[in-house]
Amino acid sequence: MDKITEVTRRDILDAIRDGFEVLYDEPLYNGFNGEYETGYEVKMPFYGRLDEISFFSRIYDLKNRPSHDHRYNNALEDIKCHLHWGDYPDDCWFFDDERFKLRHGDGDATLLKFICEMLHPTVRDENSQWKDYLEKFNSLLRVDGYELYPAQCISGREVYKARSYIQPIIPTLPAMLFSERYKELLKYGSGEPVDKVSNKVSDRAKSIWFR
Numbered sequence: 001m002d003k004i005t006e007v008t009r010r011d012i013l014d015a016i017r018d019g020f021e022v023l024y025d026e027p028l029y030n031g032f033n034g035e036y037e038t039g040y041e042v043k044m045p046f047y048g049r050l051d052e053i054s055f056f057s058r059i060y061d062l063k064n065r066p067s068h069d070h071r072y073n074n075a076l077e078d079i080k081c082h083l084h085w086g087d088y089p090d091d092c093w094f095f096d097d098e099r100f101k102l103r104h105g106d107g108d109a110t111l112l113k114f115i116c117e118m119l120h121p122t123v124r125d126e127n128s129q130w131k132d133y134l135e136k137f138n139s140l141l142r143v144d145g146y147e148l149y150p151a152q153c154i155s156g157r158e159v160y161k162a163r164s165y166i167q168p169i170i171p172t173l174p175a176m177l178f179s180e181r182y183k184e185l186l187k188y189g190s191g192e193p194v195d196k197v198s199n200k201v202s203d204r205a206k207s208i209w210f211r
Contacts, residue, residue, distance in 0.1 A: 004111060004144045006104040011140050012115065015133070017092040019043025022132055042132045046092075046114075048123035052083055056094075058117050059110070065099045075099055108146070112162035116148060121157035134160065141165070 027036035047055035062076035101110040147165035150158035
């Protein structure tokens with residue numbers, strides 16, 4: 001299933017490859033350079049405290065995937081060699097490699113597992129900006145119906161998995177607390193109900209439901 005659109009998939013790739021900026025709620029003054037800062041840059045290696053091969057091996061059986069180089073018997077030997085010589089076009093070359101199943105049309109499961117492994121306690125550097133990546137991934141995924149959530153803990157550290165996400169419906173205050181019987185006690189300004197006498201909602205009124 002491809003619920004994750006090509007647009008979201010590309011945004012996730014860009015965040016992993018190039019990093020991203022986290023914006024402050026309002027500019028902060030930097031006393032060292034005398035300027036206001038609007039945010040800060042975030043970037044960390046996808047493989048965390050591991051190396052690329054160790055990270056890939058948590059997700060893929062590289063020994064049983066084909067080699068793109070006729071000199072080698074399998075993907076493990078192939079990738080080890082090319083990583084050693086540094087001749088891949090960029091650090092995220094694998095996103096366009098069909099063996100990794102991360103392209104649009106390959107389904108969502110492998111991409112979700114990949115980003116969950118980035119945040120796994122065994123992989124992530126606790127001193128890195130991994131929590132910013134968690135928030136970034138969720139901001140992108142929720143639009144397409146997924147979210148990452150803490151499914152369990154290892155040594156007191158969260159292990160994240162993916163699940164379906166449904167945008168919560170937030171009912172308005174009048175619909176939750178007040179019946180038609182008491183609507184005349186209220187007036188409505190900018191969305192918040194208040195009574196006409198004290199200009200606030202009383203505790204008694206809040207406690208009344210349909211009777």
